[in-house]
Amino acid sequence: MPSQSSNSSIEPAGERPSGRRWSAFFKGTAGLLTLGFLAGAISLLVLEEFDIHTSTTEFCISCHSTMRATVYKELQQSRHYNNAAGVRPSCGDCHVAGRLLHATWEHGLGAGDLFAQLTGDWSDPAKFEEKRPKMAERARLHLLEEGSETCLHCHVMEAIQPQRKRGQRTHADAIEKGKTNCIACHYNLVHKEVPLSERFIQAIKEYGVD
Numbered sequence: 001m002p003s004q005s006s007n008s009s010i011e012p013a014g015e016r017p018s019g020r021r022w023s024a025f026f027k028g029t030a031g032l033l034t035l036g037f038l039a040g041a042i043s044l045l046v047l048e049e050f051d052i053h054t055s056t057t058e059f060c061i062s063c064h065s066t067m068r069a070t071v072y073k074e075l076q077q078s079r080h081y082n083n084a085a086g087v088r089p090s091c092g093d094c095h096v097a098g099r100l101l102h103a104t105w106e107h108g109l110g111a112g113d114l115f116a117q118l119t120g121d122w123s124d125p126a127k128f129e130e131k132r133p134k135m136a137e138r139a140r141l142h143l144l145e146e147g148s149e150t151c152l153h154c155h156v157m158e159a160i161q162p163q164r165k166r167g168q169r170t171h172a173d174a175i176e177k178g179k180t181n182c183i184a185c186h187y188n189l190v191h192k193e194v195p196l197s198e199r200f201i202q203a204i205k206e207y208g209v210d
Contacts, residue, residue: 047104054107055092063114066122074191081190087154094150094190095139136194140187144203148182155182177208184209 053059057075061068072091075081081088096106122128143150157180162168174180184204187196 051096051104051107054110055090055096057090057092060091060110063110064117066117066128070125070128071191078190089154093153097146097149098153132192133194133197136191137197137200140183140196140200141203143183144181144200144207148180148184151182151186152180179208181207 057072061072075091122131157171157175160171162171170185184207187200188194
């Protein structure tokens with residue numbers, strides 16, 4: 001006759017231990033995925049608000065305060081700021097990409113610029129002008145690499161109507177060839193004119209603009 005102990009070792013009817021383990025695993029995985037999704041969604045919302053706040057002109061000149069009397073004043077005197085349409089772009093509209101993660105990266109680069117201002121002497125206008133060509137080169141190259149993405153957020157190439165015949169031909173040719181990188185031709189807008197660096201000249205030649 002079987003002993004009491006041998007009967008206790010028999011598996012009870014119903015779900016097997018391996019089945020219970022898989023059920024617990026999937027429940028745990030679903031919980032982690034849900035938490036991960038919520039954390040990701042909250043992070044994106046925070047980044048979106050961060051980008052909106054840090055892309056305003058007021059925020060930019062509050063940190064890049066030494067540029068208030070130079071590039072910011074130049075913006076205020078430009079046709080981009082004073083025009084019949086009443087459109088006034090912010091610093092971020094031109095210098096920060098529209099894509100969220102890319103914009104966040106560019107804000108990080110801006111923090112590096114802020115560090116350079118805090119550790120260097122930018123109070124002397126003459127010293128600022130010494131640094132201007134390098135800053136202009138970097139901004140131009142960045143726009144060229146990005147395909148003038150920020151320009152094209154506002155300007156529709158097919159809708160632009162240049163007044164001069166040369167501009168009309170140039171724009172029509174650019175559209176036909178798919179060479180609609182604005183900075184390749186319009187490199188001295190908004191801010192003070194700065195001579196082109198050899199590096200930028202070479203870059204626009206490689207792009208296809210002489």
